[in-house]
Amino acid sequence: MSRPTPPPAVRRLPNPRLTGLGLSLFCGLVALVLGLLTDALFGSSGTVYGVLFLPVCVLTALWVREGDLLVAPVVVPIAFAVGLVPLADGGDGTGGRLMGMVTGLATQAGWLYGGTLVTSLIVLGRRVRRVRGINRRVARNRPRP
Numbered sequence: 593m594s595r596p597t598p599p600p601a602v603r604r605l606p607n608p609r610l611t612g613l614g615l616s617l618f619c620g621l622v623a624l625v626l627g628l629l630t631d632a633l634f635g636s637s638g639t640v641y642g643v644l645f646l647p648v649c650v651l652t653a654l655w656v657r658e659g660d661l662l663v664a665p666v667v668v669p670i671a672f673a674v675g676l677v678p679l680a681d682g683g684d685g686t687g688g689r690l691m692g693m694v695t696g697l698a699t700q701a702g703w704l705y706g707g708t709l710v711t712s713l714i715v716l717g718r719r720v721r722r723v724r725g726i727n728r729r730v731a732r733n734r735p736r737p
Contacts, residue, residue: 616663622671624674652667665708
């Protein structure tokens with residue numbers, strides 16, 4: 593019996609598998625673009641940036657390669673900080689910008705923790721599923737007496 597073919601929309605969904613470096617670039621660049629867009633359209637709203645950042649966290653956890661699963665929860669907080677650079681309200685100079693970053697990270701910590709938690713839970717689920725699959729294959733290939 594053959595399996596039914598999925599509808600065309602389902603077959604065309606992207607399913608890339610990114611390495612650790614590719615994942616870092618993807619997540620960091622998307623977070624930076626989101627930060628720039630949020631600054632331009634919504635006037636440095638940290639809440640809008642946080643809400644837009646959560647889907648990036650989900651995609652990061654889903655698109656990482658099986659071998660690089662543990663990289664995703666590390667990349668997400670770094671990317672969040674990169675995306676806050678355009679949103680950092682500070683005075684003139686490097687010190688003012690740095691204080692704006694620290695303030696932004698402190699006031700938006702809920703979104704940072706939430707995104708990291710979502711990413712970690714998805715990665716943990718994928719890791720458990722992978723280990724169970726490996727254990728099943730080993731048990732199937734084990735010779736019986």
